[in-house]
Every structure is written in structure tokens, then in C-alpha cells.
Amino acid sequence: MKTTTLTAVAIAVLVAAGGGYFLGQKQSHQPETQPQPTGRKVLYWYDPMMPGQRFDKPGKSPFMDMQLVPRYADEEKAAAGVGISVQQQQNLGMKTTKAQLHQLNVPFSAFATVSTDERGVTVVSAPANGVVKRLYVNAPQQQVKAGEALAQLWIPQWTTAQQEYLAVRQLGDAGLTRAARERLALQFMPEEVIRALERSGKPQTMLTLRATKAGYVVKLDVREGAQITATAPLFEIASLDPVWLVIDYPQTQAQSLSVGTEVVATTQSWPGEQFHGTVSELLPQMETTTRTLKARIVLNNAGQKLKPGMYLSVSRAQTAERPPVLAVPEEAVINSGESTRLLLATGDGYFRPVNVKTGLTAQGWTEITSGLKEGDDVVTSGQFLIDSEANLRSVMPEVTQ
Structure with a gap:
């Protein structure tokens, strides 16, 4: 009886094991690709x-x-976007604001150095070979007035031509007299010397050089008693009204200046006083050491208070305000290097990235030229995490079948 019971138990165990094996084999051979019906x-x-x-x-x-x-x-x-619950939005510190029309005015300030207006530099040269008999201005940087005497020259080679003119003039022939007078002018003889010759009837070999305008002597290349040759430069005279300002400004502000832009300059040398000028040129080369651009400004200096070498602070003069543009806070813009995008709140806790084109950035706002419309809700905080999630879910690129 005991043997019969053990045999029955062994048979039951074998049947159970065999059934489990065949059931496992059946399930393992069922296709895994069949989705469960869900409706x-x-x-x-x-x-x-x-x-x-x-x-x-x-x-x-x-x-x-x-x-x-x-x-x-x-x-x-x-x-079409990434869903974020209200609690998750609070945990991420998400904030949104509406795209709106905003007045963007780019502030501009730079430092500048006063220099001589080289367009106004005049050169006083010798009209003929001669000798410097006297110098009235004998030091560089000396101030001169318009018409002030600079030097007295002795030019003996004019004697022969002047004597010939006086002889022709005594003949009374108007045509010959006119031709002889023109010959004197061709020898660079000033009109005042010719008239003195006509009044006195004697050769005029002494010439006084005078400043044609007020300024200061930049260069003095002659001394008393020196022999000079025709066309040799003797003086260089520059004016202090106007003067040049050469400013350095970063390339990020390249759009802030253009030819004709009005500027205002101030200096600690004259507190409370403003000097007005206009951008005359945007210099073509960038300063490689400081990575800055340069501009040349013509600045009025009627009182001659500004001197070459002085430092000034320059700002743009108040001009008519630019029309409002569609803008968003600067921190809302996501710039990946390949594209620029914003994250929009589409409602019901969903957020969607959109590609945009940007323009001017100023005062914490960035102009949006395309890809956005006024009133759209833009995420300004926490958008980078959501943008990364959106890219993982292929929201941004269009996927192919």
C-alpha cells in the first residue's frame, strides 16, 4: 500500500513538470511582435x-x-509639445511672458582721443629760391592768427624778371604789359609783390610769408639765415576748430554708429560742458589687439578748449525714437549655434519650441523679426530643460516615415 502511494506521487510530479515544460515551449514560440489589442x-x-x-x-x-x-x-x-504638470512647472521655476511691442534704444558710450583735423592742415612753402632773412614764428606749437607774419624771405632771382616788366610797361603797349605781368605770376610772385613793384617802380626782392588762417605751428623746418629752394615746405599750420575724435568701440555695437550720427562728448577738464560733433568716417580696419572698431568724429571746438591728446567720453546724441518692434526678454532666447528658438506655452500645460529670427538686442529685450506674433506666451525661465526634452521626443525636427 505504501509503495503504491509513492508511485502515484512520482507520476503526478512528472505530469506537472511535463505540462509546465510544454506550456513554456508554447509560450516561447508565440510571436512577440503582436501588439495587445487596446481599442x-x-x-x-x-x-x-x-x-x-x-x-x-x-x-x-x-x-x-x-x-x-x-x-x-x-x-x-x-x-506637438511637451506636457508639464503644474507642480512640475513650480519645481522648475518656470515663468512665462507675452511677446509684445517694445521700444528698443541701443545706448552707446565710448572713450575717444582728441587729435588734429588733418584735413585742415596747411603747408606754407617757399615760392622761389632764396634766403630766410627773419623768422617771426620760431618755435613749434606756437599759436598764430590769420594774416600774422611768419617769416621774411630774400629772393634775388626775381630782380631780372621785375626789371623786364618795368621796361615793357614804359613802352605803353597794353598787350605786352599784360603778358609780362603774367610772366611774373608764373614765377609764383604774389599779387602783393607785383602791386608794390608797380607802385614803387623798383624791384621787390623781399617777401613776407603770412598765415592764411588761425591755428598753431605743427612743424617748423627752417631757421634764420638758411637757404631755401622753391616749393620747400617751411611751416605746417593746423587749426583747433574743428578737431578730430578717434573712438574705439566693441564690434557688438557696430550697428550703433553710422556716417552722420550725432554725438556728444564730455571731459573732466571742463565739467558740465558738452561738445557736439558728427561721425565723419567709420574706419575700415579693426584693432586686432583689442578687437575694437574705430570711428572718426569731427567735433566743434570754437573756444579751442580741447587739445590734441585729451581723453573724452562720447555718447550718442538724443535722436528720434525708433518705432516699437516685437520683442521678448533676452533670457527667453535659446541659441544653439545652428538655430535660434523660443519655447511657447500652447495651453493645458503643453509647451512647444519654435524657430525664430532675431534682430536688435538692447535693454534686456531681443527683437523677433519672424516666427512669432504679438501676444504669444514665451517661457523665460526653465526653458532649457523643456527644450532638451522636446528634442528627445523629436518635436523640433520633422521625422520621416
Whole structure:
């Protein structure tokens, strides 16, 4: 009886083990690609590790050793953005603001150095070979007035031509007299010397050089008693009204200045006083050591208070305000290097990135020239985490079938 009972138990164990084995073999041979029916419409299948690729049939991913995941029709809204619950938004510190028309005025300030207006530099040269008999201005940087005597020259070679003119003039022939007078002018003889010759009837070999305008002597290349040759430069005279300002400003402010821009300059040498000028040229070369641009400004200096070498602070003069432009806070803009985008709040806790084109940035706001409309809700804080999630879910790029 005891033996019969043990035999029955052994047979039961073998039957159970065999049934489990065959059941396992049956389940292991069932196809794994058959999705469980859920009653939900499937739009496409995708690999969660490669969300940019879509498939129209279920199966195993060609990229990873895993099954494709279905995207259902009721998830279509979520596919157009990233859903964030209210609690998660609070945890991320998310903030939004509306795109709005904003007045953007770019402030501009720079430092500048006063220099001589080289367009106003005049050169006083010798009209003929001669000798410097006397110098009235004998030191560089000396101030001179318009018409002030600079030097007295003795030019003996004029004697022969002047004597010939006096002889022709005594003949009374108007044509010959006119020709002889023109010959004197061709020898660079000033009109005042010719008239003195006509009044006195004697050769005039002494010439006084005078300053044609007020200024100061930049260069003095002659001394008393020196022999000079025709056209040799003797003096260089520069004016202090106007003067040049050469300013250095960063390349990020390249759009702030243009030819004709009015500027205001101030200096600690004259507190409370303003000097007005205009941008005359944007110099073509960038300073390689400081990576700055240069501009040349013509500055009025009627009182001659500004001297070459002085430092000034320069700002742009108040001009007519620019028309308002569509703008968002500067921190809302996501610049990846390849594209510029914003994150929009589409409602119901969903957020969607959009590509935009930007313009001017000033006072903490950035101009949006395309890709956005007034009143759109833009995320200004926490947008980088959501943007990364959106890219993982292939919201930004268009995926292919």
C-alpha cells in the first residue's frame, strides 16, 4: 500500500513538470511582435532611443534590441509639445511672458582721443629760391592768427624778371604789359609783390610769408639765415576748430554708429560742458589687439578748449525714437549655434519650441523679426530643460516615415 502511494506521487510530479515544460515551449514560440489589442488607434511605431525615425509596422527596432513602441492617436497633442504638470512647472521655476511691442534704444558710450583735423592742415612753402632773412614764428606749437607774419624771405632771382616788366610797361603797349605781368605770376610772385613793384617802380626782392588762417605751428623746418629752394615746405599750420575724435568701440555695437550720427562728448577738464560733433568716417580696419572698431568724429571746438591728446567720453546724441518692434526678454532666447528658438506655452500645460529670427538686442529685450506674433506666451525661465526634452521626443525636427 505504501509503495503504491509513492508511485502515484512520482507520476503526478512528472505530469506537472511535463505540462509546465510544454506550456513554456508554447509560450516561447508565440510571436512577440503582436501588439495587445487596446481599442486605441495607432499612428506609427518608433524606437524610444531613436525617436526621429517612424515605422508603419510593429516589430523589433533595427537600432536597439527592443520592441518598437506605438504612438496612439490620443497622444497626438502630446506629440506637438511637451506636457508639464503644474507642480512640475513650480519645481522648475518656470515663468512665462507675452511677446509684445517694445521700444528698443541701443545706448552707446565710448572713450575717444582728441587729435588734429588733418584735413585742415596747411603747408606754407617757399615760392622761389632764396634766403630766410627773419623768422617771426620760431618755435613749434606756437599759436598764430590769420594774416600774422611768419617769416621774411630774400629772393634775388626775381630782380631780372621785375626789371623786364618795368621796361615793357614804359613802352605803353597794353598787350605786352599784360603778358609780362603774367610772366611774373608764373614765377609764383604774389599779387602783393607785383602791386608794390608797380607802385614803387623798383624791384621787390623781399617777401613776407603770412598765415592764411588761425591755428598753431605743427612743424617748423627752417631757421634764420638758411637757404631755401622753391616749393620747400617751411611751416605746417593746423587749426583747433574743428578737431578730430578717434573712438574705439566693441564690434557688438557696430550697428550703433553710422556716417552722420550725432554725438556728444564730455571731459573732466571742463565739467558740465558738452561738445557736439558728427561721425565723419567709420574706419575700415579693426584693432586686432583689442578687437575694437574705430570711428572718426569731427567735433566743434570754437573756444579751442580741447587739445590734441585729451581723453573724452562720447555718447550718442538724443535722436528720434525708433518705432516699437516685437520683442521678448533676452533670457527667453535659446541659441544653439545652428538655430535660434523660443519655447511657447500652447495651453493645458503643453509647451512647444519654435524657430525664430532675431534682430536688435538692447535693454534686456531681443527683437523677433519672424516666427512669432504679438501676444504669444514665451517661457523665460526653465526653458532649457523643456527644450532638451522636446528634442528627445523629436518635436523640433520633422521625422520621416
